[in-house]
Amino acid sequence: MVEVRLEGVVKRFGRTTALKGIDLEVRDGEVMVLLGPSGCGKTTTLRIIAGLEKPDEGKVYFGDKDVTLLPPRERNISMVFQSYAVWPHMKVYENIAFPLKIKKVPEQEVKKRVKWAAELLQIEELLDRYPHQLSGGQRQRVAVARAIVVEPEVLLMDEPLSNLDALLRVKMRSEIKKLQRRVGVTMIYVTHDQTEAMVIADRIAVMSEGKIMQVGSPEEVYEEPANTFVAGFLGSPSMNLVEADAKPGNGMTAIRLGSGEIRIPTRLQGDRVIVGVRPEKILFVPSKEDQVELEAEVDFIENLGSDKIVHLRLGDTLLVAKTTETPPGSQGSRVRIYIRLRDLKVFRPDGERIL
C-alpha cells in the first residue's frame, strides 16, 4: 500500500494532446475513481500510472519514489483490464498463479494464495478450466483474482465492469468495493459510469479533455460542483444549467430566470451568469429555509415509477424537476416552485463556480 502522486503529467499522441497537465494525489488505501466521458484521458492516466505509457512531461511518484521511467513489472502494481486480458492458453489456476510464479514464490505458497484468491471470488470450481469455457462474468472474476493474488501496492482497474450485463454490473461493483476494503489496497478505478463511480469511490476525479475538472468525495462533486462540466456530467437527469442576466445591487444580486426573478443575498461580479440547480432540489412545497420562489408552467410529466420527472417552463426558460411525490399540477397548469438558497449554484459564463 502506497500513495500515488502525479505531477504535471502531459501525454501527446502525434498531434493530439491526450493529457494536458495532470496533478493528482491518491491517498494510501483509498479508492480513487477517474470519471469522465470517453476520450477525456482517464484510461491514458491509468496506463501512465501502470507504466504502460511514458508521459511526455511530468512525474509519477509511488510514495517518495519516482517511478516515471520504471517498467510496469518494477512498480508492484496489478491491473484489471477492460477486456480482462485473461490468457487463453492457460487454465484459470495457471492464470492466477502466473504472477506468483514469475516472482518465484515457492510452490506451496502459490497453491495457498491461489486458493485464497479463488475462494474470495468464488471461482474455486473453475480453476481447472480454460478461459474460453467461462462466461464474461467468470472471466472477470479470474482477472480480479489474478490482480489481488500478488498483494499489490496499487490496484488499477480499467472499466472492469463495462463488458458485463447491467444486473451483474450492479452486483460486482459492490463486491469490488467490499473486496478492496478487505484487502485494503490503494485502488485507482477508471469508469465513465457515474453511478459506478459514486458507489465505489472514496474520492472521484472528474476529467474532461485531458484535464482534471474536480477532485472530491462523491458527495462533494455531486453537491458542490466546481464548474458547469462537473455539474452537468453528474446526476440523472443532469443539473439544470440556465444562462441568465444578473443585476448586482446593494449586497445582493437579482437574476432574471425566464419569466421570473430571483434575488440572492450576495453581490456577484458580472452581468451574465449560469444558474445551476439539481432537478430533485426544485421543490413544489415551501421549505423552512431561505429560499426563492418562482411561478412555472408544467410542460409535461414523465412517470418513471418511483420518480416523476416534471418539465417546467418559465417563459422561454426550461427546467427539469424530479420528485417522488405526486406533482401538484398536470400538463398545462401553473405551479409554484421553491429552491432553497443553498441549492442554488452560480457559475461564471466560462463555467467556473462563483457561488
Next chain:
Amino acid sequence: MDPETRARLWGVVRAFVVVLIMVWIGVPLAISILYAFADPQALYARTPVPLEYGLYQVKFLLFEAGAVDAVKNSVIVALITVALSFLLGLPAGYAFARYIFPGRDVLKLALIGVRMFPVMIIGVPLVALYARIGLSDSLLGVALAHTAMALPFVVLITSSVFTGVPRDLEEAGMVFGLGPVGVFTRITLPLALPGLAASGMFTFLLSWNEVFIAAVLTLTNRTLPAFILTSALASPDYFKFAANLIIVAPALLFVFLARRYLVTMWGITVR
C-alpha cells in the same frame, strides 16, 4: 420464388460447385496415384483402368534411380529454409505488427516488390556467385535461395499472425512481472503458435515444391522436384506417375498431420 425453394436451389448450386472442385482436384490425383502402381504393361492395355498392379516403377525410382536421396535432400533443404526464414522473418513480422516506425509502409511494399523479380533472371547470376563463394551444388546454397524466396511471405504472414494476438494480453504479462523477452516467449509466442505453424507449413511446402532454382543450382545434390524434372520426366509415362506419387504423398501427409494438430491446440478451434 418463395424463400424455401430459393434456399433449396442455392443448396443445389453449392453442392454442384463443391462436387466440381472435388472432381477438378480429386480425379487427376486419384488417377495419377492409381497409375503410379499400375503394371507398366497393364497401363497401356485397352481397359478403362489398369487391371494389374505392382511396385516396380515406384521401387525403381526410389532405390535404383536415387529418389530416396532426393527426398532426404528436399527435407533437409526445406527444414533449413523454414529455420532460416523464421529466424530472420519472425522478428521483422513482430516489428511490423507492433511498432510504428518511419518507412514501415514502404518496407512492407518493398517486401512484395521483391517477389516481382522473375526467378529466372536471378538464377544464372546466382550460379556464378555460388561458384565463387563455394556454395555451388550444395544443399545450403539451395536453402539460402529458398529462404530469400520465402522471407517476404514469412514476414507478412507472421506480422498478421502477431497482429491477431491482442495487445492487452501482452500488457497483462508486463504488469504481472514479465520483461519484453518474457512477454514474447511466454505470452505472444504460445498464442501465435497455431498461425506460426501454419506459416511454417507454407514455407516448407514452398521449398518442397520449388523446382527451377533447385535444378539450376545443383548437379549431384538434387532435391526431389529437381531430380524428377531431370530424370523421371525423360522416362516413360509410368515413371512420371510414380514420380508424381513420391512428390505429392509426403506433402499431403505433412499437411494432414499438421492440420489435425493445429485445430486442437489450446482446446480452441483455430481459424
